[in-house]
Amino acid sequence: MTAMSMVQALNSAMEVMLARDPRVVILGEDVGYFGGVFRATEGLQSRYGAHRVIDTPIAEGGIVGAAIGMAANGLRPVAEIQFADYIYPAYDQIVSELARMRYRSAAAFTAPVTIRTPCGGGIRGGQTHSQSPEGVFAHVSGLKVVMPSNPYDAKGMLIAAIEDDDPVIFFEPKRLYNGPFDGDPHKAAESWAGHPMGDVPEGHYTVPIGKAAVVRAGNAVTVVTYGTMVHVCLAAVADLGLDAEVVDVRSMVPLDIDTLAASVAKTGRCLIAHEATRFGGYGAELSASLQERCFWHLQAPIQRVAGWDTPYPHAFEWEYFPGRLRVRRALEALMQVSA
């Protein structure tokens, strides 16, 4: 075990896979010599060469299209989209091609591509460096969609994604790259060192895609969340001294509805929290699925906390971000309802 930040854990996952599997290639903008704008691929080109860790032109559609072709020809490409906000030029390749290659060719052709992309806010990046578009991809049949919330999961899930025979969109909450974040922007930045999930094996291991994790056990209410909001919700629950169960979804598609539903059936109350905008967001799917399974157990309507339905505004980052106060207020209201 070694103490790793999330960036280091991701780097380690790619290093492990480059070493184990000659089919693995990395491609993306600035990922090669430079090692990526967030340093996730640092040192990989010098160790594995410019033919396996490939700097690309600034063309996201080209990156994903080429990755599909490479995968169809036997490689295991790990494509980086520099920011999730810049994934849209690749949208057609992802939705019309990547997601459906297996289906439309009756499995004659497949595209085991992993697309890594930093998402989420909290770094003063304004509307073009802060978005959380996981819901947009979760809605597309044929894509696995995941988002880890800590270094241990990040490495294990990235290895699982690269080994997966289906395409995986791998969202990385960039605010967590170098440390956990409880939603308080005024505090000094924390590091992963000393955090239990910052202890990461150096070698190969996987964290299965399609499994949620109960990160805090409790009986009074279930908080269903993922990404940066896992840490924000844990802090809000601690603020209130609530006996809450906090579940990290980790995998949006496939969804581990059994783990989520078991928790909600037990507590009878559920708050769903994500950074992405609320309307038509992934939280709506969670809410609908849980309501279908747990309706007769519920003591209150399922509630959601999310980013407001506006673009991400630069100057109002912390008024936009669904921080601890917003989570606390929602939890307080939820706890007051009695059926």
Place this chain on the structure above:
Amino acid sequence: MTRIESRLHVPEVPARPGEEPDFSYVRISPAGAVPRPPIGVAVRETVPLAEDLIRVLDDEGAAIGPWDPKLPPDTLRAGLREMLLTRVFDDRMQRTQRQGRISFYVRSWGEEAVSVAAAHALRTGDMLFPSYRNQGLFIGRGTPVLDLMCQLLSNTRDMCKGRQLPVMYHDATRRLFSISGNLATQYPQAVGWAMAAAIKGEDHIAAAWVGEGSTAEADFHHAMLFAKVYRAPVVLNVVNNQWAISTFQGYAGGEQRSFAARGPGLGLAGLRVDGNDFLAVYAATAWAAERARAGHGATLIEHVTYRAGAHSTSDDPSRYRPKDEFPAWPLGDPVERLKKHLIGLGEWDDTRHAALLAELETEVAAAWKQAMSFGTNNDGARLDPALMFDDVFKVLPPHLEAQRAELEAELAAARDAGAAT
């Protein structure tokens, strides 16, 4: 594990940190050597113009050859002033970012002529679609630096009402379109703007700018094709400053073929221009603008220049290129070259230059002080956060109205608790 012997071609960067700068790949024509055809010339006649390098200023600072726009000294002095103002403004804003006053900044150091000369060569009615490194277009069109600073500060006078990352300006009255953080998106929009001008029978044209790295995006190609098909009155500029972030122009397809050559390749006129030569940029832009206005179609202009500074305040170029490459850049410094030309004409001297520099520094410092009085990131007056809900739509829909009320309740609760966590 099987070893793969790759046969892939991977562009080789000429020089990495610790190595001597190497610009031997940059093809340079002597000043005055490239012919200037009439504006109505057939696209195929521009093929050599897209590979050679249009230059007016020679090494001694004299203006020579058919592309000399023969500008009056007043225009040259105005250009020098605006380039210098752009540089002084950039330096000052870079420092304020380092002090934590603004969250992000992008300098245009070394590329000032590309924007400022174009601002002079185009008419005020023409619509400009800048990239984030074209602050010289705003300064050249007269947007007060105070307005730019207020945007950088996201303060109470911010033209974007706090919604945009620093440098993503706009100036509707001076016809400068809203800058996007998403690369190359404004390119086809500029073509559409020009098509609309043609549909409406106006003689305004549009002009757009992208970096050479951004030419990789599909939008670049969409723009050229629409411009070609409809002979749209538009000038499409590629600012080839040799670098995207860490990747050099070879990764955008610049090896062996110029960016300008994509113009004739797609059916547009193409010009390759010394981007650090104020007169050459002016002349090429004026030629392309006149061609567009006369109905002969669009031109792709490649401005060959060098990004002297970091990509942005988030970047550290010493990780991927030699330190101090700029002094080795064969096309020099645009400010120094225009200054030398003016001195050679007897229209300028070092004393006046020093006085101008001091005056601009005072002007920028005064503007900064004033901008800060309208609030900063960290203290002073702030925009009302509820403003974030305006302009999502023209009329606020009910769900946003409800969210705005929720935010206001949340902010009130935070005030009551005395903490905004």
